[in-house]
Amino acid sequence: EDSKLTDNALIVAFSNSGFEVFNAIGIFSILGFMTLTSGIPFNELVTEGTGLAFVVFPKVFNIMGPWSSVIGPLFFLCILFAGLTSLMALLEVASFAISEKFGFSRRKSATVVCIVGFCISSLFTTAAGSYLLGIFDAFLNNFALLFGVFLECIIFGWIYNFDELVEVLNSHSSIQLDPFWKVIIKYILPVCIFVLWAQGVYSTILTGTYTSHMVMLALAIVLVIVPIIFTLLPAKNEDYYKPIEDDSI
Template identity: 70%
Template sequence: MTKTKKQEWNSNLAFMMAMIGSAVGLGNIWRFPNVLYSNGGGSFMIPYIVSLFLLGISFVLVEYAVGFKFKRSIARILFSIHQKLEPIAWFILLIVFLITTYYVCVVGWDLIYIVLSITKAWGSNPDLYFANNVLHATDSLSGLFSIVPNVLVSVFLIWLFACLILRRDLNDGIGRVSQILLPLLCLIVLGIVIFSLTLPGASIGYMQIFTPDWSALGDLNVWLAAFGQIVFSLSLGMAIAMTYASYLPEGSKLVDNALVVAFSNSGFEVFNSIGIFSILGFMAVTSGIPFNELVSEGTGLAFVVFPQVFNTMGSAGSIVAPLFFLCILFAGITSVIALLEGVCYSISEKFLIERKKTATVVCIIGFLISVIFTTNAGSTILGIFDAFLNNFALVFAVFLECIIFGWIYKFDDLIAILNDNSSIQVGKTWKIVIKYILPICILGLWIQGAYTTITTADTISLSIMGLLTVILIVVPLIFAKMTARNKDYYKV
């Protein structure tokens, strides 16, 4: 059996576009505005910036250094550090894969709304239309036996597109798509923000960003919210940065790249929020609905509140609406392919399966799981998966990575790697952050997330979470125990 061909970025631009594309996702567009507004408005920017440097950039540097040094998949990297750590790698990858299975479904909903937005087919009551006409939602588990055809087709198309990208060479697939979709996304957002600032009442919205509630800075939950936003926004702990950095050629500037990616991601979500808030300010003026009742996150903002806004815009809404949903589509696709790349790379490297076959099998299995979320009960199951995997499992995975690379691995080697491949140097301060400060912050975030998830869950939710827990323990152990066909896999 021949070895799989080692992939490598053909330019730093391709890497940067792919990294920024992986970071800029649904969380930037619909999560950040709500987190910003709910945690002190303008004053939230202080814990947000602190979190960006303390948590975001610091952890991204760890992933860059590890990926660049080993130039292997996360599964093989953890095996190289200690063979008993390999199950943790598959644990992380399984979390990422399961998150992708429902993330694709949300992107699929957006694909439907691109079509609906042309004629504003959601009518005068977007809330009921989304629940009854798009999702055909029910809280009963009996809904699992009824497929929603339009959602199934849209989810299939997203998986198919992701598969076609992943099957191609690194630069022809992920590299090229990122270099096309990311600039288009930024241009559309720029256009929407400029337009939104001309709307009556825009200042009511965007002033929320520049009106601080200084008392919020004394609330621990606000700081935890800032840490959480950075974790989700930069996709920390998902092995994306580690995987992409492993494809970097020698001579790459690691710290420099990390700073550009982190600042670009944060700049995008803050700039996008100006547009989001301006449009909501317009809605508050034209409808008489208080601003605080309009601000929400997730599907409520994208598929309910904004269709209401587009209804009040007249003919302009027929132009802005498709552009808005295109933004979500482009951001979603670049994130989906980034999430899947680490999974495909680890499987391909261990079992010596060529890239095309690995991508095809992973996407087929992913689609079959996603079918669950295309049923009448799909949105309910999706909410349970999201609460457990994001608030509990993923944050715990980030904590484990902090312990492994901060305490088990020779951390000074990572400092040397970064300083030898960067114009900006790191030192003892970064080491203290990774070994002490970061684990404490992540542990606090995990405790809060775990407590909220468990205490707010009903019996059905707890049962599904229990099943997911078993899967997250058993499947990684199976993958770790399976014999690698790649004999170099066991070379430390």
């Protein structure tokens, strides 16, 4: 209750962006060096999907000499921890939503989510795993994520009481949101996100195959239908529909 909402959000956003910029400087420096020494064009050096982490970087480690035995394991250990932390973040959201609405215990809801996730991720261990991973990656980056952000802007900017939301955020934060944030959320950000989303969808349609288009269509249908089904299902938790009392509102 005493968390500084806006402050924490800005810290996470700038920390993540700063780390990615710092990481990109190192990665592109390495790729530029490999392009210069090998004579291979940059666009041919990096492959799609897992090519950067599991093809290009091992080649880099091989030319590092004795340091490769230290940096290589550390690099893949970082990838492991990145995957585990992302997994826990996704697992927490889904399991909490299920336990809150249907009255399941945290253990039961987490078990259900893990089983479903295991069944889906098992597809990537098959012979077509790399191909499916590329389709999933393109779908998430070019369609799902940007479209989700666009919907969030529409929902919080136009459907919910935005002024009341800003009032709550300001009451729980030391960094105050001025009226310009309302302009960003309601007008500027949706337009920018929609343009990027349209470009990604257009590029995916042009470069994709019939099979990839069908898989992406199936993913889109699942992502739309499953949340609707869970939303319409009656809640077994009696406290689920009770309004949350907040003195700051």
